[in-house]
Amino acid sequence: MAVVYNPKAEPSLHRGAHIPNDVLTRLKKHRLGKPFHLVSAGYAESWQGHYTKRDALGEHIVIYCAAGKGFLETAHGTWDITPGMFLVCFAGKPHTYGADTATPWTIYWSHFSGTVSDEFITLAGLDERMPVITVSDHGAVTARFSEMLSLFTGDVSIAHTLHAGTMLSSIFTALACGRTPSAAFDMGSIVTYMQRRIRGNITLDECASLSGMSKYHFVRLFRKHTGYAPVDYFIRMKVQHSCVLLADVRKKIIDVARETGYDDQYYFSRVFTRIMGVSPRAYRKRLS
Template sequence: MSRTSDWPLPPDSLRLALPPALLQKLAGHPLSRDLYPSSLGHYRRAHGHQMSREQHDDHLLIYCSEGQGRLRTGDNEQAVGCGDLIWLPPGQPHAYQADATSPWSISWVHLRGDSANWLRSAAGYSDGAVRHWGLQHALVGGFAQLLEARHSGYRFQPFLLAASRLRALLCQLPLLSPVRDAGMDLDGLHAYMRDNLHQRLELAQLAAFCNLSKFHFVNRYRAQTGRTPVQHFLHLKIEYACQLLDSSGCGIAQVSQAVGYDDSYYFSRLFSKVMGLSPSAYRKRLSQGRGGA
């Protein structure tokens, strides 16, 4: 197996190597033997990160979600930036490193199995090791799901699920449209918002998801949608609150917490501003049969 980096982990980072017994089970199981992870992790703002391998016997994917780095394969050296996905096949000597002034944040996975070569070709990597996909929810969320196998005590079932999720992630690649630098992945951003309706995401977090400054993020979003990202996030929250008021027995305070507001009075003011009536009046109107068909 290709060795993973022994570089010291920065805060909020993770490196997970699977033990030999677990790898043997994955290699023998009919649901995972043709594609499974052998090690995986996430490095955040990886100052000083670098790796060089002359011997390489598995596939390696590296997805850059922030910052920059460089990759060398043979005589070719190229920059790697936010939204780039590296796919290195077995047998390809390589070296890579984080940029000194803007170090990358990366998610990565070493993988094995006979399906990997076919999936790599289907994703368009026949002519090179790097493709720019942009920050897409399918990729950001997909790599995050792989890491959910941690804290399992190396139990087999969570890693069998990780193998299935790895397959789903790679099968999505031919369906994705690479995001142009000049635009934004609105579908991915809106999916990220929907996944976090229970939280109070700040503008800075939304801008960071798109790898933009707050100023450029707001201007680009408004130009494409006609509203601000904060307005859209609020409307998604109120839309979900209406669904809870329509279909559940949750109290107003519970609905408020479900959409990320501990202060139910503040939530009620926001709800009234968007809907034109309070949450309790909205529910009362429904109970009286004036909610519409």
């Protein structure tokens, strides 16, 4: 697979998770995972300079543009991508995509595969000649992607990865019905707020006020959507972001701690170890 990308492209905020190879191998053999499963997923904000060109890839890619602009180019044409557009790059087919120079996009993305993955794409009305669709309910889609990412925060078990896959498949089936999933509780805006504060702190009062709910009602609905209390979810989001930063061996652990809002390196290490099961230093060694 030949691939060209811009190594200098840096989003202002990035969260990403890849399913470990051993879990992915088991998923491909699992009765529930073999038909449809995720390979990776992520979120990138204002991705200046983002550019990727591939001859082919072994799995499908979906990208949802939440803000800004970008483009998609395939053998069948070129599409300008704007907020609310959902696109598919087909497995085994050449494709090029990237951010607009003046207004770089903010995107949610996922790589997925499985024996029925093609059928989900077709069901949604997408094909190689028209791989782009506009979604009517932005909040609902961002909520699904946010839930998908939350399932990777500290746990990549078979059950969690299968459940994450249902978040994506539900978007495809909703598109097939001509609607997007209900989003009476706008999870997407809450998570976006948290993502913007990843280097600092938040309070429960702030989040409840943003949702327009009482603290009690907000916590109950947030836990129902994510399985975590809001502050615990935010801490896990910080740890997931620190995992991305730790992949850069040039960064000292104290710098990673500060970039995720922790002035005390040792406190950061304790929080990281509690959630990930290994220390930041051990996690970094595992990546090498």
